[in-house]
Amino acid sequence: MTISMHSASVPVYLKMLSNLSAWLDKAEAHAVGKKFEPAVYLQLRLAPDMLPFVRQVQMACDAAKFGVARVAGIEAPKFEDKETSLAELKARIAATLEFVGSVPAAQLDGRESAPVSIPMRNREPMQFDGENYQRHFALPNFFFHVTTAYAILRHNGVDLGKRDFLGG
Amino acid sequence: MTISMHSASVPVYLKMLSNLSAWLDKAEAHAVGKKFEPAVYLQLRLAPDMLPFVRQVQMACDAAKFGVARVAGIEAPKFEDKETSLAELKARIAATLEFVGSVPAAQLDGRESAPVSIPMRNREPMQFDGENYQRHFALPNFFFHVTTAYAILRHNGVDLGKRDFLGG
Numbered sequence: 001m002t003i004s005m006h007s008a009s010v011p012v013y014l015k016m017l018s019n020l021s022a023w024l025d026k027a028e029a030h031a032v033g034k035k036f037e038p039a040v041y042l043q044l045r046l047a048p049d050m051l052p053f054v055r056q057v058q059m060a061c062d063a064a065k066f067g068v069a070r071v072a073g074i075e076a077p078k079f080e081d082k083e084t085s086l087a088e089l090k091a092r093i094a095a096t097l098e099f100v101g102s103v104p105a106a107q108l109d110g111r112e113s114a115p116v117s118i119p120m121r122n123r124e125p126m127q128f129d130g131e132n133y134q135r136h137f138a139l140p141n142f143f144f145h146v147t148t149a150y151a152i153l154r155h156n157g158v159d160l161g162k163r164d165f166l167g168g
Numbered sequence: 169m170t171i172s173m174h175s176a177s178v179p180v181y182l183k184m185l186s187n188l189s190a191w192l193d194k195a196e197a198h199a200v201g202k203k204f205e206p207a208v209y210l211q212l213r214l215a216p217d218m219l220p221f222v223r224q225v226q227m228a229c230d231a232a233k234f235g236v237a238r239v240a241g242i243e244a245p246k247f248e249d250k251e252t253s254l255a256e257l258k259a260r261i262a263a264t265l266e267f268v269g270s271v272p273a274a275q276l277d278g279r280e281s282a283p284v285s286i287p288m289r290n291r292e293p294m295q296f297d298g299e300n301y302q303r304h305f306a307l308p309n310f311f312f313h314v315t316t317a318y319a320i321l322r323h324n325g326v327d328l329g330k331r332d333f334l335g336g
Contacts, residue, residue: 001280001281002170002172002173002277002278002280003171003172003173003176003280003299003302003303004170004171005170005171007299007303008171008176008303011303011304012303012304012307012308015304016308046214046319046322046323047322047323047325050322109170110170112169112170112171113169131171131175135171135175135176135179135180136179136180136183136334136335137334139180139307140180140184140311140333140334141330141334143308143311143312143315144311144315144318144330144333144334147311147312147315147316147319148315148319150312151214151315151316151319154214154215154218155214155215155323157215162309162312165308165312166304166305166308166309166312167304
């Protein structure tokens, strides 16, 4: 049984997004214990020219969403970036999990050579085949935002470790 | 042409480690411009109970090294964790790139169901099959350390962005 486009991506998105949701629970507990509003986390960032926590979580979700939609060549659901609380971010993660988990393997497997075009803000779209898009853009970009979200929480004292990062 | 254990991992390790090496060049340039010793970066960390930059880079290298060695069922070269400069960290990355790039696809492909056992410090070894080790441990762990290294540099003012993270 060899690996496939689906098996190398969807379970990874599902697991890491579930982990991210669990970190939000720990972040909330930390805030309650320290008596500050959990919504404070949303605006925390690691550098003035890096995006804040709320954007890192939204972008992690979109990275997974687009990761599967673009390989499959299907429309991705639109999620408004309007979350203002940890609870709303958890709902965003849950909606993303539902979409990502709904894409059947048959829509991803065999798409290694499919053309994938990524719109860019200030330049020409990036062109990939499915395999290169997934291994050199979608998954790294996903891990970037998930790990940066984790790092913001750790930098701000939330009790998380590698086991939380990797999940059970 | 379907993806494979090798194609989903080795090019990813090689590309991201090369990117990491380029970030070290930018970090050095930043230090020179700001007139501080580049070696200062090595002890910077995002939280007191997170590992410093030097360890993040060493662990990124080892994550790639063990990522391929454990799937292939071969011995990994031992690299002493003795680096005290950015130049030495670049050499560590180069040595890691050489090893990872030397493992032929035939030693990784077909190892999806091979047993992989990860020694743990305070508990029983973790047991995986090759596919699950690669997608749920090796690659996420690798991205954790690479991204954390990136985050430490960004937090400390080095001029890097997503294009640097993903590479050209």
